[in-house]
Amino acid sequence: MDEKITSRDNARIKYACRLSASAAFRRSEGRFFAEGRKLCPELAKGAELEILFYTAAAAEKCPELFGLSGQHYLVEDHVADKLAGVPAHQGVFGVFRTPVHTxxxxxxxxxxxxxxxxxxxxxxxxxxxxxxxxxxxxxxxxxxxxxxxxxxxxxxxxxxxxxxxxxxxxxxxxxxxxxxxxxxxxxxxxxxxxxxxxxxxxxxxxxxxxxxxxxxxxxxxxxxxxxxxxxxxxxxxxxxxxxxxxxxxxxxxxxxxxxx
CATH class of the missing domain: 3.40.1280.10 (SPOUT methyltransferase, trefoil knot domain)
Known part of the structure; x- marks a missing residue:
């Protein structure tokens, strides 16, 4: 069973929120953050998914999430609210490695x-x-x-x-x-x-x-x-x-x- 995150102050949650908020931090880390039941699996086709966060409701609606790569974490609804920044969200979030092209x-x-x-x-x-x-x-x-x-x-x-x-x-x-x-x-x-x-x-x-x-x-x-x-x-x-x-x-x- 995937680890459950119950605190909004969890280090992984804070890290994901920084990626979401700061372009400079995304560049320095070589990673980015995304939200969405359709978007995260689509992004995983072209970028390495390192961390997947999901709510219980999202897992019930989208069992295909468990086939995605990376570390998986079940998050409580109030933690998902912090990741999304808004109350209306789809309950699926990902941290991806940024592709590098020149x-x-x-x-x-x-x-x-x-x-x-x-x-x-x-x-x-x-x-x-x-x-x-x-x-x-x-x-x-x-x-x-x-x-x-x-x-x-x-x-x-x-x-x-x-x-x-x-x-x-x-x-x-x-x-x-x-x-x-x-x-x-x-x-x-x-x-x-x-x-x-x-x-x-x-x-x-x-x-x-x-x-x-x-x-x-x-x-x-x-x-x-x-x-x-x-x-x-x-x-x-x-x-x-x-x-x-x-x-x-x-x-x-x-x-x-x-x-x-």
């Missing part, structure tokens, strides 16, 4: 998404999910982006954060230079001095990287200048712009993988 994995002929300072975790999670859905080979995040392993981002990505390589890089212009050196064409999403998306050809033999900025600020001038071309999504004048999650998903669909 720019060395970028290959000519691939499809990539690069995000510059997209701070909203919902948008980052949505774009990770869209990139996985449309056959992209990886996602590159500049400094200033929402953490792909923050709880809100994980919920929005529905496990996509471990379904494809997610590379956390520094400033975007040097990253673009590295991709172009490998033959990957880099396309900046911006309104000015750009061609309509319909006129933009799909990825050539060298591959493509779609580069997207935040909804409020867009891409920096330095990043736009570093890219090969600039593209825009044609729209009516009824709206000024689309949010990054929607705009990026349209671009990703346009440059989707073969057979989709």
């Amino acid at each position: 720019l060395d994995e970028v290959k000519a002929g691939g499809r990539y998404l690069a995000l510059e300072s997209v701070q909203d975790p919902g948008n980052v999670g949505t774009l990770l999910r869209s990139a996985a859905a449309f056959g992209f080979d990886g996602v590159i995040l500049s400094e200033g982006c929402a953490s792909p392993y923050a709880p809100k981002t994980l919920r929005a990505s529905m496990g996509a954060a471990v379904q494809l390589p997610v590379i956390e890089a520094g400033e975007m212009p040097p990253v673009i230079a590295q991709l172009r050196a490998k033959g990957v064409e880099c396309l900046a999403a911006a309104l000015y001095h750009s061609q309509p998306l319909g006129a933009a050809q799909t990825a050539g033999p060298g591959g493509v990287c779609v580069v997207i900025g935040s909804e409020g600020q867009g891409l920096t001038e330095a990043t736009i200048a570093a890219c090969d071309r600039t593209v825009r999504i044609p729209m009516t004048d009824r709206v000024e712009s689309l949010n990054a999650g929607i705009a990026g998903s349209i671009l990703l669909w346009h440059f989707r993988g073969a057979g989709l």
